[in-house]
Amino acid sequence: MAYLSVLDAARRALRGTLLLPEDQGFDDARRPWNLAIEQRPAGVAVPADLGDLRTLVRAARDAGVTIAVQPTGHGASGDLSGAVIVRMDAFDDLEVDLEAGTVRVGSGVRWGAVVEALDGTGWVAPAGTSPVVSVAGYTLCGGHSWFSRTAGLGSDNLRAVWMLRSDGEHERVDDDSDPDLMWALRGAGGVMGIVTALEIDLVAAPAVWGAELTFGAGDAAAVMRAVRDLAVDAPSSLNVFMNSMRMPDVPQLPEEIRGRSFFTVQALSTNGPAELLVSALVRAGTVQREVSGPTSPRLISESSGEPTDPTPGRGASAALSSLDDDMIDGLMRFREQPEQWPIMGIDIRMLGGALERPRRAGFATLRGVEWLLHALVPVFPGVPSEPGGASIAGFSDVVARAAAPHTVPTFLVPGQTLERCGQTASIDRLRRVRTITDPEALFHEGRLPR
Numbered sequence: 001m002a003y004l005s006v007l008d009a010a011r012r013a014l015r016g017t018l019l020l021p022e023d024q025g026f027d028d029a030r031r032p033w034n035l036a037i038e039q040r041p042a043g044v045a046v047p048a049d050l051g052d053l054r055t056l057v058r059a060a061r062d063a064g065v066t067i068a069v070q071p072t073g074h075g076a077s078g079d080l081s082g083a084v085i086v087r088m089d090a091f092d093d094l095e096v097d098l099e100a101g102t103v104r105v106g107s108g109v110r111w112g113a114v115v116e117a118l119d120g121t122g123w124v125a126p127a128g129t130s131p132v133v134s135v136a137g138y139t140l141c142g143g144h145s146w147f148s149r150t151a152g153l154g155s156d157n158l159r160a161v162w163m164l165r166s167d168g169e170h171e172r173v174d175d176d177s178d179p180d181l182m183w184a185l186r187g188a189g190g191v192m193g194i195v196t197a198l199e200i201d202l203v204a205a206p207a208v209w210g211a212e213l214t215f216g217a218g219d220a221a222a223v224m225r226a227v228r229d230l231a232v233d234a235p236s237s238l239n240v241f242m243n244s245m246r247m248p249d250v251p252q253l254p255e256e257i258r259g260r261s262f263f264t265v266q267a268l269s270t271n272g273p274a275e276l277l278v279s280a281l282v283r284a285g286t287v288q289r290e291v292s293g294p295t296s297p298r299l300i301s302e303s304s305g306e307p308t309d310p311t312p313g314r315g316a317s318a319a320l321s322s323l324d325d326d327m328i329d330g331l332m333r334f335r336e337q338p339e340q341w342p343i344m345g346i347d348i349r350m351l352g353g354a355l356e357r358p359r360r361a362g363f364a365t366l367r368g369v370e371w372l373l374h375a376l377v378p379v380f381p382g383v384p385s386e387p388g389g390a391s392i393a394g395f396s397d398v399v400a401r402a403a404a405p406h407t408v409p410t411f412l413v414p415g416q417t418l419e420r421c422g423q424t425a426s427i428d429r430l431r432r433v434r435t436i437t438d439p440e441a442l443f444h445e446g447r448l449p450r
């Protein structure tokens with residue numbers, strides 16, 4: 001195939017690497033973090049510097065292939081056939097400016113490194129729950145954080161990027177220099193160019209306080225109602241995540257947790273203890289375990305149980321415009337059905353607060369959405385996938401009645417497009433910006449609707 005000889009010739013000019021399908025190690029290199037996704041790219045590049053990136057862009061043009069930046073593949077959706085995947089590991093600068101309340105990170109940096117660098121400073125990052133998700137992939141696709149009610153989406157906090165365009169131009173872009181491009185970069189992912197670094201606002205949080213309360217599954221509906229009622233007047237400084245867990249009864253899990261169900265509420269306040277919430281929860285159910293007190297994103301991250309090694313996983317997400325009693329009861333009835341065992345956890349995040357007042361214009365928004373849900377279906381080797389597919393479909397049916405008109409791109413699952421995140425006018429605007437920044441469509445179209 002002609003494109004392979006063009007790419008083969010180009011790689012001799014690289015300081016980094018470019019693996020092609022016949023090369024040893026290609027099969028490992030092409031795998032995304034989410035091992036459930038199969039992707040068959042034309043090549044996998046790990047550029048060493050900006051010069052390498054420019055060489056790759058030229059080679060892609062000459063070879064007639066596209067470039068798809070994929071730092072980790074947490075958001076992989078499986079449609080990269082014929083693209084060259086670019087991994088940004090070498091772009092690993094991290095500079096914290098506490099006076100300005102900002103951080104500048106290379107696009108290979110993962111959130112865990114930023115959280116670590118900020119520990120004890122009185123500032124926190126608008127990071128998601130996983131320390132191994134890349135700052136770039138999360139922020140460019142929206143990003144809902146532990147602190148989103150306090151500070152908005154990750155992308156609302158994106159001040160500027162350094163971006164390589166398809167014409168080889170590398171420049172700093174902000175709202176003054178190109179407001180349309182910045183609007184698109186706040187949510188549309190990598191369809192405009194290759195971002196090499198990002199400048200992000202930090203969140204002032206001098207007194208982070210956290211609580212995690214665990215209840216039996218039988219208390220879940222009452223506890224959810226209590227949290228829902230409290231959400232109406234909750235201060236923006238209070239961030240709440242609920243989780244309904246049912247550990248599957250599979251031999252791959254340790255005996256002591258296999259088949260167990262429980263419900264947790266995790267609260268994080270940037271403004272001291274959230275006593276009102278805790279007392280409402282204690283009235284709503286029997287607390288089996290409570291941990292509360294001053295905390296930090298580093299401690300939360302360490303105890304979050306998020307997988308750090310590449311893991312296969314499937315799921316469904318839903319953005320809801322309300323959580324009424326019927327929806328809570330419907331969700332719990334669904335949860336109790338034995339055949340829904342493949343769904344291990346349902347994460348339910350309280351929205352509102354700063355999400356209703358984004359500080360910058362961006363494609364991604366959770367304005368007008370009240371709750372963000374994610375149902376996780378782990379993939380266990382040897383366990384058939386059909387029951388998981390049926391449970392995902394069942395979950396989507398249960399929540400459909402209260403579906404909000406849009407969600408955030410980081411919560412899209414494979415097969416879903418940006419149409420779920422913005423109206424037709426916004427998608428048209430994205431296409432116009434893309435036509436200007438990448439007229440040859442050299443960068444992979446990602447989740448843009450085909």
Ligand SMILES: Cc1cc2nc3c(=O)[nH]c(=O)nc-3n(C[C@H](O)[C@H](O)[C@H](O)COP(=O)(O)OP(=O)(O)OC[C@H]3O[C@@H](n4cnc5c(N)ncnc54)[C@H](O)[C@@H]3O)c2cc1C
Nearest residue numbers: 070071072073074075128129134137143144189190195410
């Ligand atoms: C375990 C787990 C926990 C998660 N927790 C959260 C959470 O709390 N909140 C949340 O909002 N999301 C969460 N997510 C979703 C995750 O934030 C998104 O999938 C995100 O896009 C992943 O970014 P990545 O770079 O790690 O993944 P990738 O799949 O490698 O990248 C995602 C996309 O970002 C774009 N991109 C990345 N870097 C660049 C660049 N340098 N230049 C141009 N484009 C680029 C590309 O379009 C790419 O397709 C979670 C996902 C997992 C698997």
